Amino acid sequence: MKVKSGSRRRFLKTGAALGLTAGLARPSYGQALHPDVINVTETRARGLLSKFEKSERIRFRQSNNPNATALTPLQDLNGIITPSELHFVVDHENGVLLDINPEDYRLQITGMVDKPLEFTLADLKRMPSVSSINVLTCGSNGSDAFRKGAQTVQQTHGRTSTSEWSGVSFKSLLEEAGVHKDAKWVIAMAADPSDHVSSFPMEKAMDGVTMAAYAQNGESLRIDQGYPVRVVAPGYTGRWLVKWLTQLYVTDDTYVTRQDGFNMTDRMPDGRGYLLASEQSRYFRLETTARSVITFPSGGHQLPGPGYYEIRGLAWTGGIVKRVEISVDGGETWRDAKLQNPVLPYCHTRFRMDWEWDGQERIIQSRCTDEKGYVQPTPDEVASTWGVDSSPECFNIMGEYCNQVPRDTHNSFIMSWKIAANGEVTNPMQELYPDGRPEGLSHYYSGGHAFFEEDDH
Amino acid sequence: MSQLGLSQTSGVGLGRNMTDEEINKLMYTIGPKGVELPSGQGTAREGEKIYTQSCIFCHGPEGLNGPQNTLKGSPRLPMPTSLWDYIHRAMPRSLAIVGAQERQLSNDETYALTAYILYINGVIGHDEVMNAESLLKVDIPMEKKPID
Numbered sequence: 001m002k003v004k005s006g007s008r009r010r011f012l013k014t015g016a017a018l019g020l021t022a023g024l025a026r027p028s029y030g031q032a033l034h035p036d037v038i039n040v041t042e043t044r045a046r047g048l049l050s051k052f053e054k055s056e057r058i059r060f061r062q063s064n065n066p067n068a069t070a071l072t073p074l075q076d077l078n079g080i081i082t083p084s085e086l087h088f089v090v091d092h093e094n095g096v097l098l099d100i101n102p103e104d105y106r107l108q109i110t111g112m113v114d115k116p117l118e119f120t121l122a123d124l125k126r127m128p129s130v131s132s133i134n135v136l137t138c139g140s141n142g143s144d145a146f147r148k149g150a151q152t153v154q155q156t157h158g159r160t161s162t163s164e165w166s167g168v169s170f171k172s173l174l175e176e177a178g179v180h181k182d183a184k185w186v187i188a189m190a191a192d193p194s195d196h197v198s199s200f201p202m203e204k205a206m207d208g209v210t211m212a213a214y215a216q217n218g219e220s221l222r223i224d225q226g227y228p229v230r231v232v233a234p235g236y237t238g239r240w241l242v243k244w245l246t247q248l249y250v251t252d253d254t255y256v257t258r259q260d261g262f263n264m265t266d267r268m269p270d271g272r273g274y275l276l277a278s279e280q281s282r283y284f285r286l287e288t289t290a291r292s293v294i295t296f297p298s299g300g301h302q303l304p305g306p307g308y309y310e311i312r313g314l315a316w317t318g319g320i321v322k323r324v325e326i327s328v329d330g331g332e333t334w335r336d337a338k339l340q341n342p343v344l345p346y347c348h349t350r351f352r353m354d355w356e357w358d359g360q361e362r363i364i365q366s367r368c369t370d371e372k373g374y375v376q377p378t379p380d381e382v383a384s385t386w387g388v389d390s391s392p393e394c395f396n397i398m399g400e401y402c403n404q405v406p407r408d409t410h411n412s413f414i415m416s417w418k419i420a421a422n423g424e425v426t427n428p429m430q431e432l433y434p435d436g437r438p439e440g441l442s443h444y445y446s447g448g449h450a451f452f453e454e455d456d457h
Numbered sequence: 458m459s460q461l462g463l464s465q466t467s468g469v470g471l472g473r474n475m476t477d478e479e480i481n482k483l484m485y486t487i488g489p490k491g492v493e494l495p496s497g498q499g500t501a502r503e504g505e506k507i508y509t510q511s512c513i514f515c516h517g518p519e520g521l522n523g524p525q526n527t528l529k530g531s532p533r534l535p536m537p538t539s540l541w542d543y544i545h546r547a548m549p550r551s552l553a554i555v556g557a558q559e560r561q562l563s564n565d566e567t568y569a570l571t572a573y574i575l576y577i578n579g580v581i582g583h584d585e586v587m588n589a590e591s592l593l594k595v596d597i598p599m600e601k602k603p604i605d
Contacts, residue, residue, distance in 0.1 A: 108475065108483060109472070110475070110484075111486075115472075115474055116474070116475040116479075116480050117472035117473065117474060118472060118473045118474075118475050118479070119471065119472045119473075123471045123472055123473075126471055127471055128469065172468075172469075173472075175468055176469065176470075176471065176472055177472070178468075189486070195546045195547035197486075197546070247483060249483075251486075251488060253488050253490060254489070255486065255487075255488045255489065256488075256489050256538075257486075257539060257542060257543070258539055258540075258542070258547075
């Protein structure tokens with residue numbers, strides 16, 4: 001096969017040199033292009049997308065909040081940066097999107113500070129700036145792998161995107177206002193109609209990178225990324241990264257806002273603490289755990305036949321990706337994938353591996369190891385350690401509000417794609433786990449309250 | 458700030474000092490110790506009336522079967538203070554003025570609605586008065602199963 005294609009290339013080159021390509025429209029390329037022509041009459045204010053490019057965000061689940069979710073087309077992307085307009089969205093606004101006039105925008109620093117301060121957007125842009133290439137991942141990303149009808153990687157894992165974010169660090173803002181010595185938490189509040197609120201440990205707020213971001217990939221934020229200012233906190237899941245940020249409120253305690261209450265928690269192995277933050281849950285879960293998914297070949301792809309393929313995918317964690325392994329035999333054996341530069345902390349890392357497909361039915365998988373040695377688990381390992389969450393009752397109650405479910409860790413399981421002998425690639429998770437979840441676990445829903453027995457996080 | 462920009466403070470001198478009045482307007486975040494809870498009071502009986510007028514459309518009778526979140530048997534708020542905070546902060550959503558810092562509900566109305574949600578979940582009685590003191594004594598029972 002290789003020899004064949006090589007000799008064909010040689011023939012074409014020789015042919016062109018000898019002028020044997022008469023009749024082709026573009027003899028220098030050795031092929032006929034016949035392009036359509038766009039008449040250019042004015043400056044193109046924005047780059048044009050070819051009409052042949054159809055990549056776009058989609059929504060997958062139906063809900064009473066149908067316009068709230070837009071999934072990134074991971075199967076169409078290369079490298080690690082997500083174009084801003086393809087960045088995923090999970091909103092909580094019931095169909096309302098804010099478009100704030102930057103002239104009216106204010107950010108207020110209040111609470112346990114020497115000088116409560118109000119900043120205009122112009123003030124923020126004058127402040128010392130920071131910039132960081134970061135992945136943003138919804139805690140629910142991956143949960144739909146078990147959902148009926150989930151075929152493509154966009155549907156199962158489309159809630160993850162990477163951008164370069166620029167803005168002013170919380171640290172700069174807090175130092176400007178002067179934080180009291182005994183202050184321990186910073187609560188970020190938003191102007192959106194769901195009044196999104198999230199709490200940051202002071203250590204995180206003062207890490208110098210956690211920021212009030214006003215730019216994404218070099219330009220101002222897209223409206224649905226919280227124009228003009230949102231929070232970006234490297235390593236934290238999307239739930240924390242409030243958009244349309246308006247206030248940082250400094251406190252000496254965890255404030256357990258509505259969203260915090262059931263988002264800082266993970267379940268106990270028997271499932272307790274699922275719906276409710278309770279003393280039977282595990283606190284505090286803030287960071288994304290090691291995750292990876294193969295984007296090629298993935299659900300919906302059709303391989304033309306046996307032969308060479310480069311298996312490609314994305315890995316990311318709340319820290320840095322140290323290793324990605326790939327299995328082409330359902331997890332029996334694993335080989336190291338190459339990590340493609342750049343490999344950055346808190347960021348998508350692109351991995352790839354050469355592969356000769358023999359035409360046999362295959363289950364292909366990837367698993368990520370982070371800098372702490374944590375290895376992305378199988379669904380069974382997740383289930384036995386963290387409990388499972390996909391009961392119909394749960395979805396009936398929680399609906400589409402992914403950020404209300406403490407299931408971050410639970411969805412970081414190893415994803416499988418099935419390649420059939422005819423080259424068709426599908427999502428086999430329902431086949432592998434017919435009940436829609438790993439077996440052997442009961443569901444137990446605990447009611448109750450949560451009190452932080454110890455201020456230990 | 459030093460005129461030479463060599464001040465001992467770590468800031469760069471940007472941002473406008475806020476007035477006490479402006480700061481007080483923003484004091485609507487209620488922590489678990491409840492120290493920020495304002496004066497005012499309400500009972501579940503009073504809250505029921507407000508609920509019927511302003512909340513039932515989204516959350517259904519007694520917090521069940523509405524198009525939005527279930528409020529009965531699914532007390533997703535770990536503490537009574539979180540409940541007060543969120544009702545005051547964000548409800549009723551249908552009337553929310555986007556980006557407004559004016560709250561929609563008075564303090565009394567918020568206490569009454571907080572009491573009502575606790576009442577339909579069997580945590581307090583119909584006529585128990587909720588205020589800055591009594592709310593902090595409410596203990597949402599642990600083993601209440603929200604669903605069977």
